[in-house]
Amino acid sequence: MDADISIHLQEQIILAQARSTALAIVGSASKDFLGRRSRGQVLSVAGHCGIVSYDPTELVITARAGTPLRELQAALAEKGQMLPFDPPCYAAGGTFGGMIAAGLSGPRRPFAGSLRDAVLGLRCLDGQGRLLSFGGQVVKNVAGFDLSRLLSGSMGTLAVILEASLRVVPCAATEITLLQSCDQAAALTKMQRLACAALPLSAMAWQQGQLMVRLSGNQEAVSTVREEIGAVLMADDAAKAFWSGLRDQRLPFFSSSQPLWRLSLPAAAAPFDGDLIIDWGGAQRWLKSAATAADIRQLSRNMGGSADCFRGGDRDGEVYQPLAPALMALQQRIKQVFDPQGLFNRGRLYAALPGPC
Amino acid sequence: MSDSLTLPDCLPAALKNSLLALLPKQGLLTEIEELRPYECDGLSVYRQLPMAVCLPETVAQVQQILRLCYRYAIPVVARGAGTGLSGGALPLANGILLSLARFTRILEIDKENRLARVEPGVRNLAISEAVADLGLFYAPDPSSQIACTIGGNVAENSGGVHCLKYGLTLHNVQGLKVLTITGELLELGGDVLDSPGYDLLALMCGSEGLLAVIVEVTVRLLPKPKEVSVLMAAFESTEKAAAVVTDIIANGILPAGLEMMDQLAIQAAEDFVHVGYPTSAAALLLCELDGSIAEVASELECVEKLFFEAGATDIVIARDDRMRQRLWAGRKAAFPAVGRLSADYYCMDGTIPRHRLSTVLKQIKVWSEEYGLRVANVFHAGDGNLHPLILYDANQPGELAKTEAFGQKILELCVAVGGTVTGEHGVGIEKLDAMCSQFGADELAVYHGIKKAFDEQGLLNPGKAIPTLQRCAEFGAMHVHDGELSFPELERF
Ligand SMILES: Cc1cc2nc3c(=O)[nH]c(=O)nc-3n(C[C@H](O)[C@H](O)[C@H](O)COP(=O)(O)OP(=O)(O)OC[C@H]3O[C@@H](n4cnc5c(N)ncnc54)[C@H](O)[C@@H]3O)c2cc1C
Numbered sequence: 001m002d003a004d005i006s007i008h009l010q011e012q013i014i015l016a017q018a019r020s021t022a023l024a025i026v027g028s029a030s031k032d033f034l035g036r037r038s039r040g041q042v043l044s045v046a047g048h049c050g051i052v053s054y055d056p057t058e059l060v061i062t063a064r065a066g067t068p069l070r071e072l073q074a075a076l077a078e079k080g081q082m083l084p085f086d087p088p089c090y091a092a093g094g095t096f097g098g099m100i101a102a103g104l105s106g107p108r109r110p111f112a113g114s115l116r117d118a119v120l121g122l123r124c125l126d127g128q129g130r131l132l133s134f135g136g137q138v139v140k141n142v143a144g145f146d147l148s149r150l151l152s153g154s155m156g157t158l159a160v161i162l163e164a165s166l167r168v169v170p171c172a173a174t175e176i177t178l179l180q181s182c183d184q185a186a187a188l189t190k191m192q193r194l195a196c197a198a199l200p201l202s203a204m205a206w207q208q209g210q211l212m213v214r215l216s217g218n219q220e221a222v223s224t225v226r227e228e229i230g231a232v233l234m235a236d237d238a239a240k241a242f243w244s245g246l247r248d249q250r251l252p253f254f255s256s257s258q259p260l261w262r263l264s265l266p267a268a269a270a271p272f273d274g275d276l277i278i279d280w281g282g283a284q285r286w287l288k289s290a291a292t293a294a295d296i297r298q299l300s301r302n303m304g305g306s307a308d309c310f311r312g313g314d315r316d317g318e319v320y321q322p323l324a325p326a327l328m329a330l331q332q333r334i335k336q337v338f339d340p341q342g343l344f345n346r347g348r349l350y351a352a353l354p355g356p357c
Numbered sequence: 358m359s360d361s362l363t364l365p366d367c368l369p370a371a372l373k374n375s376l377l378a379l380l381p382k383q384g385l386l387t388e389i390e391e392l393r394p395y396e397c398d399g400l401s402v403y404r405q406l407p408m409a410v411c412l413p414e415t416v417a418q419v420q421q422i423l424r425l426c427y428r429y430a431i432p433v434v435a436r437g438a439g440t441g442l443s444g445g446a447l448p449l450a451n452g453i454l455l456s457l458a459r460f461t462r463i464l465e466i467d468k469e470n471r472l473a474r475v476e477p478g479v480r481n482l483a484i485s486e487a488v489a490d491l492g493l494f495y496a497p498d499p500s501s502q503i504a505c506t507i508g509g510n511v512a513e514n515s516g517g518v519h520c521l522k523y524g525l526t527l528h529n530v531q532g533l534k535v536l537t538i539t540g541e542l543l544e545l546g547g548d549v550l551d552s553p554g555y556d557l558l559a560l561m562c563g564s565e566g567l568l569a570v571i572v573e574v575t576v577r578l579l580p581k582p583k584e585v586s587v588l589m590a591a592f593e594s595t596e597k598a599a600a601v602v603t604d605i606i607a608n609g610i611l612p613a614g615l616e617m618m619d620q621l622a623i624q625a626a627e628d629f630v631h632v633g634y635p636t637s638a639a640a641l642l643l644c645e646l647d648g649s650i651a652e653v654a655s656e657l658e659c660v661e662k663l664f665f666e667a668g669a670t671d672i673v674i675a676r677d678d679r680m681r682q683r684l685w686a687g688r689k690a691a692f693p694a695v696g697r698l699s700a701d702y703y704c705m706d707g708t709i710p711r712h713r714l715s716t717v718l719k720q721i722k723v724w725s726e727e728y729g730l731r732v733a734n735v736f737h738a739g740d741g742n743l744h745p746l747i748l749y750d751a752n753q754p755g756e757l758a759k760t761e762a763f764g765q766k767i768l769e770l771c772v773a774v775g776g777t778v779t780g781e782h783g784v785g786i787e788k789l790d791a792m793c794s795q796f797g798a799d800e801l802a803v804y805h806g807i808k809k810a811f812d813e814q815g816l817l818n819p820g821k822a823i824p825t826l827q828r829c830a831e832f833g834a835m836h837v838h839d840g841e842l843s844f845p846e847l848e849r850f
Contacts, residue, residue: 055710055712056607057603057606057607057711057712058606058710058711058712059606060710080609103556109550110550113524113528114550114551116556116559117524117527117528126803130799130803131799132799132800132803133796133797133800134800136775136776136777137710137775137776138708138709138710138740138741138742138775138776138777138780139525139708139740139741140516140520140525140708140737140740140741140742140777140780140781141708141776141777141779141780142513142514142563142777142779142780142781142782142783142784143777143778143779143784143788143791143792143795143796144784144792144795144796144800144804144822144823145560145563145564145568145804145807145808145823146514146527146559146560146562146563146564147560147803147804147807149527149556149559149560150555150556150557150559150560152556152559153551153555153556154555154556158555169611170609170610170611171609173609192469192470195471195580196468196471196491196492196493196580197580198492198580198581198582198583198649199580199649200648200649200652217648217649217652218651218652218655218656220651220652220654220655221648221649221651221652221655223651224649224650224651225649264549264550264551264552265549266467266470266472266548266549267469267470267471268467268469268470280550283549283550284550304547304548304549305548305549306549306552306553308553320553320554321553322553323553323554324543324544326541326543327543327554327557328554330537330543330557330810330811331554331555331557333809333810333811334555334807334810336806336810337803337806337807337809337810338803349554350554
């Protein structure tokens with residue numbers, strides 16, 4: 001399905017502006033659990049959908065925000081291509097715009113780049129209903145400030161994303177996953193050693209005494225490396241199920257009533273006790289814990305990182321790592337530029353965005 | 358340009374005394390002769406002397422300078438090595454030039470996390486040299502890498518020959534420490550892969566010194582690939598060469614570098630460095646492949662076949678280091694080589710979608726004849742980043758103006774085919790008018806808003822990178838709206 005409802009969305013924003021109505025921007029609601037609780041009249045972007053252009057030889061796809069992520073991924077797969085950053089699909093799968101607004105990347109991220117790395121440009125409506133276009137469809141582009149990447153991961157608090165262009169990459173001809181039993185400390189050491197060794201890595205994770213290493217590339221490349229590393233080859237189906245289960249949080253680990261924390265740490269940060277999964281070669285650790293936010297943030301700060309309460313817990317409190325006061329003040333001023341009345345997704349990212357009115 | 362035109366305003370005495378008190382010996386330059394080396398960056402057609410040059414050595418000193426300038430409302434232009442090609446580091450007559458040249462220390466090399474924490478004045482190449490023993494390298498490699506600084510690279514979001522595969526500066530920087538004009542130190546990112554809140558790290562990349570002064574950079578290091586090969590292929594037309602560029606990518610191959618040179622550039626490079634380029638060819642492609650031994654072998658075979666099928670007249674494969682260096686030597690020396698052909702040259706930097714290469718190159722050729730100005734093309738074909746070098750003689754009355762008009766036309770064409778006016782050199786002072794063809798009044802207003810969010814008084818590198826709305830109105834090229842496109846004869850998509 002293809003539909004351009006940008007005019008309609010613009011009208012709704014202008015109306016909301018006139019009435020000072022807070023708006024809650026929604027794609028498919030697959031990430032409703034994410035971020036702080038925010039209240040507002042629903043502004044549905046789902047109807048603004050369709051792939052606008054896709055030329056496989058350019059390695060670029062442009063699509064409207066409401067395009068179902070699965071539909072977009074199917075179109076890429078048909079041409080043997082994919083989104084490099086391996087976005088998670090929660091619940092029904094999500095929309096293209098929601099994916100960009102949330103800015104999340106999957107297990108491939110340390111090796112193939114993040115979502116924002118792949119964003120080339122986007123069109124959006126700001127809080128005054130102005131239609132804005134930043135960046136473009138080419139990889140090398142330094143005209144104007146890089147606002148399309150600023151909007152990526154902004155959780156819909158700056159503008160309504162209408163359309164975006166992303167860089168895509170060819171799928172690897174072969175993918176294999178190697179499995180090795182080891183404790184957390186040994187796994188972290190091994191991950192850092194492999195990461196230094198110029199290998200065609202595409203994911204490294206550890207869970208319950210098992211280190212999983214995925215290799216992607218052409219047949220020859222992957223099989224030579226396999227011999228080098230040793231370890232057991234995981235069955236293809238099991239490997240696929242593991243990586244997508246990790247990415248989409250469908251592994252048994254994730255079905256729990258305890259709050260789920262996402263710790264972003266230096267890859268080589270020390271092992272620590274807890275009910276956890278290590279992803280991103282050590283740089284992202286999922287922790288299930290009922291400990292206080294202060295304790296968990298202290299733990300991650302001590303290791304040079306940050307912690308977000310990803311699922312569950314107190315969604316009225318600060319779920320994302322609090323910012324230093326000077327940084328928060330700056331982000332409030334940026335919010336003011338895009339959304340001076342604070343209409344969009346009030347408080348979804350931080351309670352203090354929008355700033356004091 | 359005569360000296361009197363570039364003379365600066367007078368540095369207020371009170372500010373001068375405060376600066377003298379805080380800066381190290383020889384850290385404040387105010388004499389005309391001392392200021393001279395700073396009057397321009399790599400785009401030397403624009404020259405201006407600053408009121409003073411400050412050469413601080415510590416972050417605390419930079420902080421104090423900024424606070425003083427803020428208090429006295431004096432504009433500040435940051436400068437790395439001054440190799441920028443768009444006048445970004447051009448001083449202001451009523452401003453201070455803040456050189457980061459003395460910040461040359463590599464603060465930390467973290468092998469485990471594959472990161473290096475460096476001061477902003479560290480030269481790009483110095484990073485790769487410092488970590489070579491560990492089998493690591495810093496990927497972005499602008500041709501100016503022996504001279505340009507990492508701070509300048511971040512400010513311009515610089516690319517290089519290898520950014521087709523490894524990305525731009527943006528993709529390889531993980532943390533920054535920056536100082537705002539009020540002297541506030543902000544930490545963006547760090548040793549982790551992402552940081553909370555809006556992505557200000559991405560915003561800093563390519564911000565051309567308008568938002569904050571970069572005082573520390575954490576870069577990501579990559580393991581050196583095990584195998585590297587370079588193929589050179591000659592073609593009898595630029596169209597054929599351009600078509601293979603698309604074919605290679607379409608075959609799922611992402612070369613480490615994919616560069617193209619046209620006849621004039623090939624000839625100039627060969628005359629200059631004698632590497633054995635086929636001077637009769639209309640176009641030359643250099644394709645670098647890297648990875649594991651097995652990977653490179655199979656990709657090499659595929660690319661060679663594509664070259665052959667596309668009718669390459671000459672294919673050379675460099676498998677060893679010496680031969681590889683040799684093939685690249687001509688490309689790397691191409692700018693100075695072209696410089697020998699003419700009194701002056703003007704380097705353009707538009708990017709276009711790859712499949713428009715042929716069309717755009719053809720049009721440039723037509724204009725080249727119309728304007729009576731020769732053009733050499735040496736560029737990053739893999740990512741559609743053009744560098745037409747327009748040859749001219751500044752001493753011929755009117756020739757610079759003609760060159761700039763020609764350049765402006767090329768940039769407008771880049772925008773019209775879905776590209777951009779600058780791929781990696783930045784807007785600076787040079788492409789302010791071209792920006793008016795790429796963006797509308799609303800986008801420009803948002804850019805000015807962002808600038809204000811960081812720098813309310815407009816003291817950091819004012820007048821660069823983002824044109825005022827008034828300027829665009831006068832220039833009369835505000836945004837190419839649908840329906841009134843500037844190149845109606847071109848097919849759209
Ligand atoms: C022969 C030649 C080849 C080149 N090849 C390439 C190429 O292949 N790819 C490419 O991308 N570029 C290339 N360039 C352009 C140039 O080298 C790059 O833009 C480079 O990043 C500039 O670095 P610099 O240290 O010289 O910065 P400068 O020229 O000193 O400054 C550039 C801009 O950055 C700002 N700035 C500098 N340092 C800081 C700081 N610490 N904090 C805040 N702002 C700062 C300045 O105000 C200015 O706006 C080339 C230039 C030359 C002369």
